[in-house]
Amino acid sequence: MATTKVGIREFRAGLADYIARVQPVAVTRHGQTVGFFIPTRTDLAAEIAALRSAAAQLDEVLALDDAEIDELVEDYKEARRG
Template identity: 35%
Template sequence: MRRIDIPDLLTPTVDLQEFRAALDEYIASGMPIMVTQSGKTAGYFIPARKPPAQSMRKQDLAEDAFADLLDDHEMDEVIAEFEMLRKQARPSSRRATDACANV
């Protein structure tokens, strides 16, 4: 795990109760915040970065393709095809390990 040093002078400080009340705003701000409780540092809140728009677009396309697949086929067919593809994707060493475990 990598240590991240956050200078206290540049980090806004917020009491825990205020932080809880305005959590949505702090997430949207994208800035790290020092959270205090009874005047002592309780921790730091570092919002995760939003995924790039291109990544979100790819996810939307994948969801649409999956929905179309479900519309075109029966669920049993989709599950059977998934299981077949999953078995084909397994590395051969895994199959050997599974075979030894069944002995």
Template identity: 45%
Template sequence: MYTTLHKSEKGWAMSTTVGVREFRQGLAEFIDQTEPVTITRHGQTVGLFIPVHRDRKADIAAYAEAAQKANALLEEWGTSEDEVVTEFDALRREDRQAEQST
């Protein structure tokens, strides 16, 4: 493994180069990195791994917003989560029975 410094659109950036075997063995560590990893086989570049780091706060905010919308719909429909689950289970049972009878 070796690290190089290269010019990117955002300025200077680090890049790590590793062989395929080393990449496989260290995948968990490479996932946690922030810089791209160039993967080589017999000295030839065969791939580029770019770790993606999601914004957990934005994800949590999106889930919270979706939950609020779902709760508002349930309230608008005058139903509860339990009633929706019961209806879903009944429909799924009907589908299974229809599949078994064919």
């Protein structure tokens, strides 16, 4: 697999496209390679599920009344001490 070479300006302008690629990209400046961009694959479905879970937990916290929030804060402080 050949590495694509692109100038730094072209790389910046097309960053979204380079992120979606699988192949590494050699970034050049005045014809000299100054770095490599190596895209990584992530499990997008797992990331979305984690964000949805965090949002649901935040919704639960936002629905608490003041007394429940105070209790939650005290539980957190106690957990940090221990």
